[in-house]
Amino acid sequence: MMSRESGLYRFWNDYSRNRVAVVSVVIILVLVGLALSAPLIMPQDPYDLSHLVLRDARRPPGYVGTGGYTHWLGTDAQGRDLLSAIAYGLRISLQMGVIATGLALAIGATVGCGAAFLGGRVESLVMRIVDLQLSFPAMLLAFVIAAVLGQGKSQLILALIFAQYAYFARTAHGAAAAERRKDYIEAALSIPLSSWRVIRRHILPNALPPLIVVATVQVASAISLEATLSFLGVGLPPTAPSLGMLIANGFKYLLSGRYWISIYPGLALILVIVAINMVGDQIREQLNPRLRR
């Protein structure tokens, strides 16, 4: 299906030389598969209250509950099967991370490329705002927005976009400003093609590689941001529990010996973030012409 000459084939060929990165891809695929198929393969819907039995609460890993199946990772304070809860939590965390990063990418790339192409006052003004925003920690911005907007999925996505678009705008601006000076842009202008067309068809595709790198890393940071906000109670509502909330739920039992309620969701979170970062590192290595051997 993939021809030997195709770019994708060569990309994968180079990529597969990094064992850690390959393992990371496998981990991500497994976790995404787990998250997507959670309702099908998990023994319990942890948020259907009729499934929960209080007698099963806070049981250690390996406990066989009233439902007749083994709780491999134990249960939490409400008697939820932790493996199921983690799978469902992953669903929400990944969903938040991918949607928020995707939108932040679209907005940031448009802002950055547009500013670089238009130049002059517009560029200075827009990029100064972006710089100003970058000088605040993303966490702080997201926290303030989430606190103002209140709990909810869409509110949280808004907060994440607001905290993240500036990274994409900055990166897109840098890449686009470099592309802007190249001959093929002058060639497009001399035809003449409209500014919008030049941005969309010429600048954006060429500014994309660094954005892809930033996007992979930002998915991971969106997930951890979301988890942090949820942990602190300003993120998702209890009806849509993510990994962060699971960690928060088990937090108070951490020192009473019931470590599993917090630790397993935490491990899942670390696994996702590290794996995504490893993939991002390898992609950066391959797309960065300065590092190319």
Place this chain on the structure above:
Amino acid sequence: MTSPLLDINGLKTHFPTSRGLVKAVDGISFSIGEGEVLGLVGESGSGKTMTGFSIIGLLDKPGRIVAGSIKLQGRELVGLSARELRGIRGKSISMVFQDPLMTLNHVLTVGTQIRLALQAHERLSAAQARKRAIDALALVRIAEPQRKVDFYPHQFSGGMRQRVAIAIALLHRPKLIIADEPTTALDVSIQAEILAEMKELVAKVGTALIWISHDLAVVSSLAQRVAVMETGRIVEIGDTHDVLTNPQHDYTKRLLNALPSRSTPGQLLARRADVRDAAPPPRQPRKAQATAIGEPFLVLDSVSKQFGKTPGLVRSAAVRAGLVEPESPVRAVDGVSLTLHRGEVLGLVGESGSGKSTLGRIAAGIVVPSSGSVRLGGAPMMSKDKAPRKITTAVQTVFQDPFSSLNGRMRIGDIIAEGPLAHGLIKPSSVGGYVAQWLAAVGLDPGFADRYPHQFSGGQRQRVAIARALAMQPDVVICDEPVASLDVSIQAQIINLLIQLRRDLDLSFIFISHDLSVVRHLCDRVAVMYRGQIIEQGRTSEIYQAPSQAYTRRLLAAVPALPAAAVSTN
């Protein structure tokens, strides 16, 4: 002296790559005596630079010498350790590279760099080193060497930088200097100076010189013997005059015949047999032209362009308050009036920094002039908005570098069709046929349409760029150094293509070039630019035979000439 200074025998340098073995140097043998100047000529990829790197032991991994010997005064260099090679490099053999901006260190003064080069092989104090540095700069005719020794590379011009690089190469009075295209990046007049000085220096210091170049004329003015390389082999070697006037090998003949300076102006140039010239392009229905052939068509009326950063809010406030001086803008083009008649080819020549490219971009509607107007057939070229935009498609552009002027992420069919589609010249349903016609017109296989630019050579890419310009069905094409980055034989193809397209399509051209022989070959009229102004213009033959301005005379005199030859009688 009976034994030669450098004796190379059966040298092979190979590069194993993921796409197979590249035989960069494939069994070459030659020798060079003390104080001799040998020209090494070939097109890109012929292995001439790799020959130089092999001699001086600077091969990049995974390249390595697989066979043969290199003997310097009888001492075998092949197989020496990195440490032993360092003892030779710079001391016995040194090298001058094409781009001194890349080889000089930006953050060290020239004096420091010379001291470091000295201390690599000698023990001497800072004061001694400084004195030697000043002497070295004086040797290569840098004015006020006492002061210039403390300059950083960016404070020198391109020619001066190359002189510094030559000074460093000469420091230890090496037996042999390898110069790899050292004047290619320089203007003709500076090239002429450096060539003359190099000739003198070599005689004075007594070093041997291997001068690597793609330019036969440059080599002929300097070298006693010349070796012609093709695909890793030396196809011909001998006395410079003999080789250039009576070449034996077909490749040398082809190389010489492809030079515009060897041919009657306006005639098609000799080209490689495997490349066919363009088929006549398809005629598209066009609206009746108001301007007749020979009438003024594209008229630039006292255009100027200043470059200066528009000051930001803080800076403009500071200027207004009198705290800082306003930045003085650079006048790239200074009140130029120029008329292109319909159907003619107007050459625009000048050295780098003369403003010829900026003027070309103004004529093409890419750069908005600070003042003055551009009119095409009586109608303005730019809209009258606050931010003027080009409003005609009748003027198109071909750029210098075909590697950067094509968007690497688009298929060439899309590159050619994008403009015509956006301007409604063709319907989406007829894209395939239209692109195929234009690819055929510039002598490319119509089946190439769904390939990407990186799959093509420089000459093929430049054809695509020409097809993109012509597919807009323009009346005027602005060519900014369209052949400057191409090899001689490919340059000949592109020049032939332009000559044919002009005949078939009634096009008018502005042809910007620093290469006076190409301009002479192609252009009806020539305008000479100097410091943003046109100092002389007229019919090509008149300007070339009787230039009225001293600057034009200097420019023409600086062009290295080949010995007049019996070449065409092959």
